[in-house]
Amino acid sequence: MKKGYIGIDIGSISTKGVVVDSNKKIVASDYLWTEGDPMNAVKRLLKSLEKQIKGKDIQVVGVGTTGSARKLIGAVTNASVVKNEITAHAIGTTTLYPDVNTIFEIGGQDSKIIIIENGYVVDYAMNTLCAAGTGSFLSSQAHRLGVSVEEFGSIALTSKQPTNIAARCTVFAESDLVHKAQMGHKKEDIIAGLCKAVVSNYLNNVGKGKRIKAPIVFQGGVSKNIGVKKAFEDQVGCEITVDANGHLMGAFGVAILAQKSGIERTFDFNITALDFKTKGFECPKCANHCEIMCVYRDNRLIDSWGNKCDNGAIRVN
Numbered sequence: 001m002k003k004g005y006i007g008i009d010i011g012s013i014s015t016k017g018v019v020v021d022s023n024k025k026i027v028a029s030d031y032l033w034t035e036g037d038p039m040n041a042v043k044r045l046l047k048s049l050e051k052q053i054k055g056k057d058i059q060v061v062g063v064g065t066t067g068s069a070r071k072l073i074g075a076v077t078n079a080s081v082v083k084n085e086i087t088a089h090a091i092g093t094t095t096l097y098p099d100v101n102t103i104f105e106i107g108g109q110d111s112k113i114i115i116i117e118n119g120y121v122v123d124y125a126m127n128t129l130c131a132a133g134t135g136s137f138l139s140s141q142a143h144r145l146g147v148s149v150e151e152f153g154s155i156a157l158t159s160k161q162p163t164n165i166a167a168r169c170t171v172f173a174e175s176d177l178v179h180k181a182q183m184g185h186k187k188e189d190i191i192a193g194l195c196k197a198v199v200s201n202y203l204n205n206v207g208k209g210k211r212i213k214a215p216i217v218f219q220g221g222v223s224k225n226i227g228v229k230k231a232f233e234d235q236v237g238c239e240i241t242v243d244a245n246g247h248l249m250g251a252f253g254v255a256i257l258a259q260k261s262g263i264e265r266t267f268d269f270n271i272t273a274l275d276f277k278t279k280g281f282e283c284p285k286c287a288n289h290c291e292i293m294c295v296y297r298d299n300r301l302i303d304s305w306g307n308k309c310d311n312g313a314i315r316v317n
C-alpha cells in the first residue's frame, strides 16, 4: 500500500484539500465553501477525499493544516503539521517551481505577496482589510454587471480600451462602475477596467515597496481569471505562470510539510465528534465590528478566527 498525506487549507470563505502520494503527486482534491462552519466543511472535505482515493491503494499517514482555522482543524484531525498560510503557499509553490522569485496570491477575501530568494521566503505582506482587490469583490461586480465569474476573464480579453475604474476601495469602485456604465462605456471595457483596477490596487497596497522579480507565479481563486492574469502581465511587464492547481497551493504545501515532518500515524477518516464548544462575539475595537469565533475544548481555547486585523486577535496559548 502507498503512503498518502492530506493537506487542508481552511479559510473563512473556502476550504481546500488535497491528498498527495509520496511522489508529491496530487491524487485527490476538492474546493468547497466553508459557510461559516469549519468543522462541517472539513467533514465534507474528508468525505470527498476518502471517496476519491478509494481503490487507489493509498493509506493516509499524515495530515497538515493551514488557513485561518488551522489550529482547530489541526486539533480535530490530529495533524502532524499546523503552519501559517505564507509558509504553506511558499512550500507548495517552490516544490513545483523551484526558481520562483515572486508569488502573487489573491483569494476570496484576502491577498498576499511572497518574495522568495533561493527557495526561501525573504519578505511578504498580507492584506485582509481592503476587499477591493479580492475574489469576493470581483464576484459581486460580475453579478452587478449580469455576467458569471467564469466568463468575466474571457470578456475582459475582448476589450480594446479598458475603462479607468477608481478601485481604492469597494465603495468608490462600485459608484465609479455605475457612473461609467451610465456614461455608455461598453461592458467588456468596464470588465477589463475592473481587472486592471484589482491589479493596481494589489500592486499599490500589498505589493507596495516589494521587490517584484520574475519568475512570478500567480495563485489563489482569482488566478483562474484570465483577465486579471493579463492585467498583471501588462502592469509588471513579464509573463506570469498560473498553475492549474493554483487555488489549492496552500493545501498542497502543507501536505508536503506533513510528508517532510516524518511523523506518521494511520489516519481515520471518521473523525469522532470531539467535545468542542464555540462562542462568538463582536470585536469592539473599530467600526468593522468583526464577528470573532472562539472554540474551546475542556474550557481551553483551541482556536479563534474572524478578526480582520491583529488588534482583534485572541491569543491561543
Ligand code: SF4
Pocket (backbone or CB within 6 Å): 283, 284, 285, 286, 287, 288, 289, 290, 306, 307, 308, 309, 310, 311, 312, 313
Ligand atoms: S478585528 Fe477588531 S480591530 Fe481588527 S478590523 Fe476587526 S473590528 Fe477592527
